[in-house]
Amino acid sequence: MPNPIGEFDLIARYFTRPARQAVLGVGDDCALIQPGVGMQLAISSDMLVEGRHFFPDVDPATLGHKALAVNLSDLAACGATPLGFTLALALPRVDTDWLAGFSRGLWALADLHGCELIGGDTTCGPLNICITVFGELPQGQALLRSGAKVGDDIYVSGTLGQARLALDALRGTLALPAPLLALSRQRLEQPTPRLALGQALRGIASAAIDISDGLTGDLGHILKASGLGASLETAVAIDLLAHDADRAAFASVLSTAQQLDYVLAGGDDYELAFCAPFQARAAVQAAAEKSHTPVTRIGRTQAQTGLRLQQANGTFLTQKSKSFDHFA
Structure with a gap:
């Protein structure tokens, strides 16, 4: 039975919004983001694989939340403020109910922290979610792992x-x-x-x-x-x-x-x-x-x-x- 929607319709329906903070968001070969004057970019990627990081029957809305949350946590550890993220999504099939729930959980957390989806990729394969998140912070103020001192x-x-x-x-x-x-x-x-x-x-x-x-x-x-x-x-x-x-x-x-x-x-x-x-x-x-x-x-x-x-x-x-x- 043919999928009810194709790849580009899927992206348009569930994962496209007008760009807000980004100079250029979803729709071109590259997204463009511009950090503020005197700011540095903080970038992190995480992958979630079905059966390894989450159960197959997990609620898709909570999975959408967690997929972004684990990346935002890396920005938190650096002291950064979120700007945007990309989403690479492998799907075994097109399930519109699953996509609606997943995108709902994803958008809810993204909106809470002002972090917009600016690009990514979709393909057919075992369920796999890879997000790369971008944040900014004042130059030289990043929290690092290497800065601890004796007696801290x-x-x-x-x-x-x-x-x-x-x-x-x-x-x-x-x-x-x-x-x-x-x-x-x-x-x-x-x-x-x-x-x-x-x-x-x-x-x-x-x-x-x-x-x-x-x-x-x-x-x-x-x-x-x-x-x-x-x-x-x-x-x-x-x-x-x-x-x-x-x-x-x-x-x-x-x-x-x-x-x-x-x-x-x-x-x-x-x-x-x-x-x-x-x-x-x-x-x-x-x-x-x-x-x-x-x-x-x-x-x-x-x-x-x-x-x-x-x-x-x-x-x-x-x-x-x-x-x-x-x-x-």
């Missing part, structure tokens, strides 16, 4: 571990009560890119990264780039699994060791881990309040390389948690 505080935004909890529950390797699964599944499928926090941390944070593969692994990238080590407080880190009343609910179904493991190595959180000088504590708190984003101080950087997990009694825990690696 280490912070994390939001909560960690719930996305991986949902993934394990959906795979059938972990039993979660329905309310906790619903809460965790939202964190897995609709992460919140911390753009406002990243922008507020420019000139305050010394280094930053978004947490996509797990806290210990992603923080390790900062430590390696900065030539440092760190000590994390496990008693503080474990509370990152959830806030307020939800904290007790998760603790009732997970052991202490499980909770800590999900926090340290869960992945798919898309929160920010960042470092800042001790003297900047008040400024960090002000940035958190300005961006309406909770942040938690969980440790400090050290001259001795390696990551150490310090327990409340002062002893150190042997690190067994490993972050996600596609090819490990």
Whole structure:
């Protein structure tokens, strides 16, 4: 049975809007974007593959949200403001209901952050979504992984571990009560890119990264780039699994060791881990309040390389948690 619409009609119907910030958007061989005077472009790409990054039965609207959110999270880690993005989409077939839902979720998040679709490509093949996002920030003010200094505080935004909890529950390797699964599944499928926090941390944070593969692994990238080590407080880190009343609910179904493991190595959180000088504590708190984003101080950087997990009694825990690696 022939597809109801062709490739170019598909693009026109679901993925074309008039250019707003872009000099030239969808419709030509190249898009044109112009950063402001004294600004630099920040560019990042991420790919989502069916069966690897999302389940085949995922709601298309939440998939549209996540496809863009994971890219915006990279801009947040750099301290950039979104400008636009391109979308390369491989589809096994043309399903107009799926496309309507996917584009609805995509547009909702794009509109929320003023980030317009400026180009891309479509083809027939296994479901695969690749987005490249473009942002801008004042020249020389980008948050990098390499800027941490000895004695910096280490912070994390939001909560960690719930996305991986949902993934394990959906795979059938972990039993979660329905309310906790619903809460965790939202964190897995609709992460919140911390753009406002990243922008507020420019000139305050010394280094930053978004947490996509797990806290210990992603923080390790900062430590390696900065030539440092760190000590994390496990008693503080474990509370990152959830806030307020939800904290007790998760603790009732997970052991202490499980909770800590999900926090340290869960992945798919898309929160920010960042470092800042001790003297900047008040400024960090002000940035958190300005961006309406909770942040938690969980440790400090050290001259001795390696990551150490310090327990409340002062002893150190042997690190067994490993972050996600596609090819490990």
